[in-house]
Amino acid sequence: DAGVTQSPTHLIKTRGQHVTLRCSPISGHKSVSWYQQVLGQGPQFIFQYYEKEERGRGNFPDRFSARQFPNYSSELNVNALLLGDSALYLCASSLGGQFFGPGTRLTVL
Amino acid sequence: SQKIEQNSEALNIQEGKTATLTCNYTNYSPAYLQWYRQDPGRGPVFLLLIRENEKEKRKERLKVTFDTTLKQSLFHITASQPADSATYLCALDADGGATNKLIFGTGTLLAVQP
Numbered sequence: 001d002a003g004v005t006q007s008p009t010h011l012i013k014t015r016g017q018h019v020t021l022r023c024s025p026i027s028g029h030k031s032v033s034w035y036q037q038v039l040g041q042g043p044q045f046i047f048q049y050y051e052k053e054e055r056g057r058g059n060f061p062d063r064f065s066a067r068q069f070p071n072y073s074s075e076l077n078v079n080a081l082l083l084g085d086s087a088l089y090l091c092a093s094s095l096g097g098q099f100f101g102p103g104t105r106l107t108v109l
Numbered sequence: 110s111q112k113i114e115q116n117s118e119a120l121n122i123q124e125g126k127t128a129t130l131t132c133n134y135t136n137y138s139p140a141y142l143q144w145y146r147q148d149p150g151r152g153p154v155f156l157l158l159i160r161e162n163e164k165e166k167r168k169e170r171l172k173v174t175f176d177t178t179l180k181q182s183l184f185h186i187t188a189s190q191p192a193d194s195a196t197y198l199c200a201l202d203a204d205g206g207a208t209n210k211l212i213f214g215t216g217t218l219l220a221v222q223p
């Protein structure tokens with residue numbers, strides 16, 4: 001059984017651009033959460049989606065948005081990128097504990 | 110303010126010894142607490158979940174305790190091995206179990222010397 005998958009694995013963007021990150025949860029998991037992890041810190045919660053509905057939102061600006069599709073996969077969108085958005089973006093699907101994907105490393109130049 | 114703290118200094122121990130990592134929190138009332146392992150450049154890997162009404166949980170060489178009075182969890186790895194070297198993160202649920210929102214500590218780097 002495949003775990004959580006994320007694409008792309010790495011991404012380089014410039015300030016002001018837009019980015020879309022993708023996540024496929026473990027088969028049978030209906031909840032997807034997104035986290036941002038900057039170097040040396042623990043992951044910070046951005047969003048949780050369950051059955052295509054937003055269930056939780058962290059303390060991130062409106063430039064961050066997400067959605068979940070009928071097959072439970074999810075996209076995270078970030079507009080007007082800033083240097084400070086450079087981080088590892090993690091997706092997790094849950095059944096009891098949360099199962100994280102390998103992450104997308106975003107670098108904003 | 111709400112805080113979750115782990116020892117930011119790396120923990121260096123000899124192979125075969127027991128590693129003990131600490132997680133303290135303030136101004137939360139979590140329904141559960143979780144521990145994760147994270148290797149460099151990779152996503153966290155779920156290890157154990159302990160609920161507020163459980164004092165201790167074990168899984169193979171791992172043991173977690175949860176003291177809601179002290180607002181503290183201890184994570185033990187017995188008979189440690191060099192392969193246990195990684196960053197260990199504690200996380201608690203932010204909404205009393207209403208959502209999957211987790212608040213993570215900054216992690217403690219464990220280095221097991223052969």
